[in-house]
Amino acid sequence: MANQQASTSATENAQLKAHYQSYIDYCNQQNYEGILGFYTSPISINDVPGAPSQVTDQIKSIFEAFPDWRWEIRRFIIDGEYMAVHFNITGTHQGTFQGIEATGRHIATTELTLYRLADGQFSHVWPFVDFASIIKQIS
Secondary structure: OHHHHHHHHHHHHHHHHHHHHHHHHHHHOOOHHHHHOOEEEEEEEOOEEEOHHHHHHHHHHHHHHOOOOEEEEEEEEEEOOEEEEEEEEEEEOOOOEOOEOOOOOEEEEEEEEEEEEEOOEEEEEEEEEOHHHHHHHHO
8 A cells, every 4th residue: 555655646746747847848938828827816925925927927027137047947846735846047137137237147046946736736936046146147
């Protein structure tokens, strides 16, 4: 019985990781309609509830400053209804970001995000992006 549970859990984890990879693919492709399908409504970001479109608006603003911004998964951990994802992020500063005009500089940083799932969608998100590193690289 324990082996069957472990196998089921491993299968579910693999399916969830594949599902999440499709989310990252939508993000990297700037497919905002596709991205919206991954969020509950409302969605809580850093414990503040809001509309899913607020999340895609934030993502759009990142791509306005870094059109080639890419997320790449480094680590993926699942614990019940929670998921933690560690990313590498790269991009080229080609638009205004936090008041800093485009520099053309390439950036590389990391992100760690914790998600809470509800029926396969993200209901809560706690992102931790090293924005200080980005500012340092483009200043």
